[in-house]
Every structure is written in structure tokens, then in C-alpha cells.
Amino acid sequence: MKIEELGEIGLIERIVEKFRVDREMVTVGAGDDDCAVIDIEKVRNRFKHLVITTDTLQESTHFPHGISPFQIGWSIVAVNLSDVAAMGAYPFAFTIAMGIPAQTETSFLDELVAGIEECAATYNTAVVGGDITMSKELILTGTCFGFADRPVRRAGAKVGDLICVTGSLGNAALALKLLRGELKAPGDVDVAVKKALFQPVPRINEGITIANSGLATSMIDISDGLALSLAEIAKRSSVGVELYEDKVPVLSDEIRRDLRLSKRELRELAYYSGGDYELLFTIDASALENEQVMSKLIKDVRMSVIGKIVPQEEGIYFKTGEEKEKVEIRGYQHF
Amino acid sequence: MKIEELGEIGLIERIVEKFRVDREMVTVGAGDDDCAVIDIEKVRNRFKHLVITTDTLQESTHFPHGISPFQIGWSIVAVNLSDVAAMGAYPFAFTIAMGIPAQTETSFLDELVAGIEECAATYNTAVVGGDITMSKELILTGTCFGFADRPVRRAGAKVGDLICVTGSLGNAALALKLLRGELKAPGDVDVAVKKALFQPVPRINEGITIANSGLATSMIDISDGLALSLAEIAKRSSVGVELYEDKVPVLSDEIRRDLRLSKRELRELAYYSGGDYELLFTIDASALENEQVMSKLIKDVRMSVIGKIVPQEEGIYFKTGEEKEKVEIRGYQHF
Numbered sequence: 001m002k003i004e005e006l007g008e009i010g011l012i013e014r015i016v017e018k019f020r021v022d023r024e025m026v027t028v029g030a031g032d033d034d035c036a037v038i039d040i041e042k043v044r045n046r047f048k049h050l051v052i053t054t055d056t057l058q059e060s061t062h063f064p065h066g067i068s069p070f071q072i073g074w075s076i077v078a079v080n081l082s083d084v085a086a087m088g089a090y091p092f093a094f095t096i097a098m099g100i101p102a103q104t105e106t107s108f109l110d111e112l113v114a115g116i117e118e119c120a121a122t123y124n125t126a127v128v129g130g131d132i133t134m135s136k137e138l139i140l141t142g143t144c145f146g147f148a149d150r151p152v153r154r155a156g157a158k159v160g161d162l163i164c165v166t167g168s169l170g171n172a173a174l175a176l177k178l179l180r181g182e183l184k185a186p187g188d189v190d191v192a193v194k195k196a197l198f199q200p201v202p203r204i205n206e207g208i209t210i211a212n213s214g215l216a217t218s219m220i221d222i223s224d225g226l227a228l229s230l231a232e233i234a235k236r237s238s239v240g241v242e243l244y245e246d247k248v249p250v251l252s253d254e255i256r257r258d259l260r261l262s263k264r265e266l267r268e269l270a271y272y273s274g275g276d277y278e279l280l281f282t283i284d285a286s287a288l289e290n291e292q293v294m295s296k297l298i299k300d301v302r303m304s305v306i307g308k309i310v311p312q313e314e315g316i317y318f319k320t321g322e323e324k325e326k327v328e329i330r331g332y333q334h335f
Numbered sequence: 336m337k338i339e340e341l342g343e344i345g346l347i348e349r350i351v352e353k354f355r356v357d358r359e360m361v362t363v364g365a366g367d368d369d370c371a372v373i374d375i376e377k378v379r380n381r382f383k384h385l386v387i388t389t390d391t392l393q394e395s396t397h398f399p400h401g402i403s404p405f406q407i408g409w410s411i412v413a414v415n416l417s418d419v420a421a422m423g424a425y426p427f428a429f430t431i432a433m434g435i436p437a438q439t440e441t442s443f444l445d446e447l448v449a450g451i452e453e454c455a456a457t458y459n460t461a462v463v464g465g466d467i468t469m470s471k472e473l474i475l476t477g478t479c480f481g482f483a484d485r486p487v488r489r490a491g492a493k494v495g496d497l498i499c500v501t502g503s504l505g506n507a508a509l510a511l512k513l514l515r516g517e518l519k520a521p522g523d524v525d526v527a528v529k530k531a532l533f534q535p536v537p538r539i540n541e542g543i544t545i546a547n548s549g550l551a552t553s554m555i556d557i558s559d560g561l562a563l564s565l566a567e568i569a570k571r572s573s574v575g576v577e578l579y580e581d582k583v584p585v586l587s588d589e590i591r592r593d594l595r596l597s598k599r600e601l602r603e604l605a606y607y608s609g610g611d612y613e614l615l616f617t618i619d620a621s622a623l624e625n626e627q628v629m630s631k632l633i634k635d636v637r638m639s640v641i642g643k644i645v646p647q648e649e650g651i652y653f654k655t656g657e658e659k660e661k662v663e664i665r666g667y668q669h670f
Contacts, residue, residue, distance in 0.1 A: 027384070028488065033571075034421035034555060035386035037486050040375075049362070050385070051370035054430040054478060056466045086369035095389040097432075097476040131391045131476070141432040141466070141476040143389060151372050153363065220369060236368075 003109055004102035004134070011132060014106070018113050021126040026093070029128055036128035038093060038145075047090075047147035053083035058139040064197055065179055069108045071198040072140070073115025079223065080144035081123055081202035082277040086221040087153075088211020089146035091125045091204060096142050099135030123204045152211050152281070157218040157237035161282040163307035164297075166206050168249040169226060170266065171196035172275025174259075189255050200277040206301045210281055213293055219281040225331030227271040229280045230316055237282075240314040243307040243327060272331050282309055338444055339437035339469070346467060349441070353448050356461040361428070364463055371463035373428060382425075382482035388418035393474040399532055400514055404443045406533040407475070408450025414558065415479035416458055416537035417612040421556040422488075423546020424481035426460045426539060431477050434470030458539045487546050487616070492553040492572035496617040498642040499632070501541050503584040504561060505601065506531035507610025509594075524590050535612040541636045545616055548628055554616035560666030562606040564615045565651055572617075575649035578642040578662060607666050617644055 003011055016031035023029075028037035057063070057076050067075075077094060084091045096116055100109065120127050125144070157163075175197035177183045178190055185193070203221075210216045218237055222229040226248070230241050250256065250270040261269075270276075279301075285308075287293055297303040307319075318325045338346055351366035358364075363372035392398070392411050402410075412429060419426045431451055435444065455462050460479070492498075510532035512518045513525055520528070538556075545551045553572055557564040561583070565576050585591065585605040596604070605611075620643075622628055632638040642654075653660045 028486070033489050034418040035388040035424065035481070035486070037422070037483070038385040038387065039383065040385050041383050048374065048376050050373040050375050050480075052373065052428065052430060052464055052478075052480070053370040054432050054464055054466050054476075056432045056434060056468045056476070058434060058468055058470055060471065061468060083369040087372070089370065093387065095387060095478055097389050097391045097478075099391060099393065099474055129387055129389055131389050133391045133393060133396060135393055135474060136395065136471050139434055139470060139474060141389075141391070143387075143430055143432075143478040145385075145387070145480075146370070148372070151363070151370070154368050 001106045002102065003100060003104050003106055006106065015113050018117050019127040020121065021128065026126045026128050029126070030130055036093070038128065047149050049148045049151050051084060051087050051089045051146045051148055051151055052143065053080055054141060054143040055079045055083065056139065056141045059137040064176060066194070067198045069111035070115035073112040074119040074199050076140040076142045077116055077119035078200045078202045078277065080142040081125065081204055082200070082221045082223060084144050084146040085203045085207035086219050086279060087146065087148055087151040088207045088216065088219060089148035089151060090208060091123055091144055091146040093128045093145040094120050094125050094142060095128060096130040096140065098130065098132045099139040100132065101136065101138065102134045123202065148211070150211060152216045152219040154218055154220050154233055155236040157233055157239050157282040157309045159239060159309050159311055160285045161217050161309040162285055162287065162305050163241065163282050163309060164303045164305050165222070165249065165278050165280050166203050167278045167302050168251060169222070169276050169278060170250045170269030172200070173269040173273030174251065176275065183259065186258055189258060193255070197275055202277055203279045206279055209300050210279065210297070213283070213297060215283040215287045215293060217282045217284060219279055222276055222278050222280050224274045225272050226280065227327055227329055228331035230327065231329045233280065233282065234312070234316055238312050240310040240312050241307055241316040242310045242319045243317065245318045245320060247304060248306045249304045271327065274331060336441045337437065338435060338439050338441055341441065350448050353452050354462040355456065356463065361461045361463050364461070365465055371428070373463070382484050384483045384486050386419060386422050386424045386481045386483055386486055387478065388415055389476060389478040390414045390418065391474065391476045394472040399511060401529070402533045404446035405450035408447040409454040409534050411475040411477045412451055412454035413535045413537045413612065415477040416460065416539055417535070417556045417558060419479050419481040420538045420542035421554050421614060422481065422483055422486040423542045423551065423554060424483035424486055425543060426458055426479055426481040428463045428480040429455050429460050429477060430463060431465040431475065433465065433467045434474040435467060436471065436473065437469045458537065483546070485546060487551045487554040489553055489555050489568055490571040492568055492574050492617040492644045494574060494644050494646055495620045496552050496644040497620055497622065497640050498576065498617050498644060499638045499640050500557070500584065500613050500615050501538050502613045502637050503586060504557070504611050504613060505585045505604030507535070508604040508608030509586065511610065518594065521593055524593060528590070532610055537612055538614045542614055544635050545614065545632070548618070548632060550618040550622045550628060552617045552619060554614055557611055557613050557615050559609045560607050561615065562662055562664055563666035565662065566664045568615065568617065569647070569651055573647050575645040575647050576642055576651040577645045577654045578652065580653045580655060582639060583641045584639045606662065609666060
């Protein structure tokens, strides 16, 4: 059955019944009224700030070949949650506006909605509202809301701070290269990196742990590539960046060994491509003296220290021994 | 110049500089960080609830012929504010996701953004964030946030309540008929009703006045036509509706006189067409005894009493003398 056969009301009913919400907090949910209503009495003494972000994904630009409808739904939530994670905030609500071609099969829509619900529920986020229109191509806009006591900004890094990232970089970009046939990889590598591209993991718990450490001075997600994200932290904080290239966690050890990628190729994947949803952040250098905090960050956040903040006039560069090499400032841009 | 020539960063900078925000409340605004940050400390003791709504407008379905880029921008804010108004809430923040064809002229974008800013500023709403992507057609998704102490729901109307609307109905639908050449009207009528269609006025102040009266039992905006909105109040509140047709404010007296529309035509415009952004609400019948409240509502809200709530089993009908005639339940649907 095509979705246009359901009619608008049937369509909305079909969707909203999938969204489970905590009725104590979300007193009015999706499809119930003109607006969703969130009871903020229970949280308002704990948090000082509301954070808001919005992000769009659309067929012609964003969906790699082979992504499933479930993964498309998952992704529109994940990319928004990643921005909430980058503030160190607790997400609580999400709205989804869907432009969908009238000829779309209802089974496609059902899987899409299941992906939205699954990602939101995984991170304690209620889908509280939305809109659905008939459009020429599939286009999804998510808006996500979180609470934060002390949001971590892009501005705030200071000379001497340690520069850190979560997880490992370059997986999504490698998957794109495999999809385009520019590289070949063993089956298990293929599956693992495509999952990173198709179903990104927002670093919500990591962001909260980093913010709650009390040591974070700045944070950003690296969805447009490490180079642009470093440049953004540097610009907003009026600082420079010294990068230890051999400390940057590019792919897993196994994948690097299997694929025998050159230094230039590794740089291209980790620094100049988009699609990784790890967090880039800076922490006060005093963290080094606090073994408990450091081991918690390394274990819970899978943190790597990849550089240090230097004065702004020094720019953004790789440091190897005594050698300095400029980092190019380029990455993923939509226009 | 085409917008694709600006590049993503240039484009975002061009847009965000237009949005003025109150920095005491919006501590991080559009373009500044991963998320916008709103300081809720100042409001959290006044309000118990956060309300959220999202609505999309797109070229192929929603933009009537002759609408200007400024009016498109105004409209995407207004249709979202209208949903906030229908809860009786105070709007405070707005995010805008724009899908824009790469070949769009920058002057078109500038006017669009000016319309967004103008409507938001008129209703004390800060544009705090957004997203911009390249799409096949112009598609805009707005998300609007408000605070409310006692949000007015669609559910809540009870037998005996008065049914009321703000302003006058049918103007937007009449404008569509004029645009399609199905009717002719004098120049001043043409201008007035097209403005209602192209640049709708969200009833923010009216919604707040209605909620603050303490007498409202239910409320909805009538953007999909009066009939569907009445049906929605009736369904959510488990009640029926008795409608006094001659009390329903359809168009202005002058326009009705000029155009000599039949009863059937007037019904079509006011009950079964979309595009009016007035508020439909119910108030406790005790209001009739409170002259001060009634005169305030009639003056400040331009309220007309158009019917009363009856038991659910009686359905939704026009009452003329002793005669009852069923109201058809149809109106504007996207699919």
C-alpha cells in the first residue's frame, strides 16, 4: 500500500502509535494537540539551561547507497542527538518533520518510524511531535531538546589544554570509499565500517561524562571532519592547535593493518571527510594529575589525547619531533 | 548572485547576522555552537510547562501564486506561532530548517530571512538556530517553543460551554478563489483577503488573553477549516456541537455585501477550507454573568460566540430555529 492511500489522519495515527513516551513528563505527546507539552517542574530545579538543535537529512544529498529505511530513521535522530551530546546535555525530547513522496510504500514508512523510535528510546528521548507533508524527495528535519546544568561551548579552550577525541575516526569515510569501489576490504571490515556510516552512534553518555568531569573547556562533534572541527574550536576560542598525528585514533588497528593505507589516505579519511559522530573536546591540563578522572575518561569515553592548545598565532599544525606541518582547513560542506 | 556561490559558511554567516536575540535569555544563538542555549532560570519559576510544535511549508503544496519571499518567511513562523497561540502559551524561541535550490538568488534568500525575522520579532520570539541544505524545491520546517502556566488543550470542552472564535473566517479561502479566477472582487477586497492568505497573523496575544481569562476549557487553531477543528474539539473532549450559523463571522460585512455570496459558498469558505489562522475555543457558560471578562474577550480578542457544547450523541450540527442540519466533517488535508 502507498502512503497516499492512508490519508493524512490515518497516516498520523499509524505513526504516533509507535512513539512511547513517559507521560509524567510529556503530558501532551505527538498527534494529541496543537503543541506537545512538557512538564518542566520536575527538572527545573536541576537544570539551568535548555539546549536546542535542528538538522535535516535528505535523499539527494545525505543517504548513502544501501542504507535501510530503519537506518535513515535512526540517523535523523542520531545526528541531532550528536549536537546535544556536544554540549554535554541530557536530551529529553525530539520532533520530526517528514517530507515524503506520495508513492512511498507504507512498509518503508513503518521501518523509518521504527528507526526513529529506536534511536530516540535508546537515549531516553521522547518523540513528542512532528509534521508530515507530501514532497518530491524524502526529506527529514529533526529538532532535539536537552537540559544542561553547565553546557560545554565551542569557545573556552585555553593555551595548555589537552585536545581529546572519543572513539576512532575515519570509519564513515572509509565506508563511503568502499561503496564507491575506490577501495576493497575484507567482509567483516566492510560490515563494521558501513554500520558506522549507516547507523551512527551519538555520544550522549560520553558527552555527559565529559561535561560532568568539570574539566572540559570546549567541545564539538566532528560530523564535518576533524580538520574543520579543530578549526572551529580554534576560531571560537581564539587559540591554535598542536596535533600529534600518531596519537589520532584512525580506524581500528586491525583495519589499518588489513588495508595498508598510506599516511595521506589516513589523513583524508580522518581529517577531511565527514560522517563520524565522535566528540572533540579540550580539558584542563591539570587532569593529567588526577589519575581517577583520567582513567574514567579513558575507559568510559574511550578518550585519546591527540594534541594540545597553543597560542592563536601558531595556527593549526601537525607536530612530529621538531617538525611542524600545517593542517589544511577543509572538510564536508553542503554547498 | 546564486546562493551556491556563497558556500555553506558564507551562507550561514549571511543569515545569522539578521537574527537579533535577547542575549540575557538566549546565551548561545544561531550559528554559534552545536546547539542554541536558553537560560531558563529567569522563567522557570513563572512557568510549569514547555510547549513545542513543528510545521513545514513547501513550494509544491503550500505557496499560493503571487506570494513574496518575505511573506514565505513570515508564513513559516506564523503557522508555527499559531499552534503556540492555540495552547495559550508565550512563544520564546524558533528554529528554522531550510531546504533551498542551489540556483536560488541571494536576494530571494535575504527577503525570506527578513520575513522570518520580522514575524518572530513581532511576537517576541528569538530565532535561535537552524539548518540549511540544498534541495530540489524550497522546503521550510519551523519548530517553535513556548512557555505556559496552564496550557489550554483540545480536550476539556464540556456540555453547556460557549463555542467562540476570534476574528473573521473565510478570508484566506476567498483569496484562493480569486487567485484561481473562480470569483471576482473589487481591488480593495482583493488586496485585503490576499494579505490574509499570504501573510497570516498568528493570534498570540489573543491566545494568551483567552488562557489568562481562566474560563477557557479547550482551544485549537482553525488552519484546516472550521469544520475539522470543531470535529477535533468534539472528538478530544467527547462532546457534540450546536452551531448558530448566523453568528459565525464569515468575511467582513462589506465583503459579503460586495460579493453577494450564497449560503453554500459562504459555508465552503468558512467551514471547509483551510488557511485561516484564527482560534476556536470554548469557555465556561458562567462567563456570560461576568460582564468584565466578556467585554474584554469581545474587545481584545474580537470574540464571537458561535454555538454551544452539547452531549456527544447529538453530533455536530447547525441549529436554525428548531431545525437541525448536520455539519459535514471535511476540510484541508495534505494527503
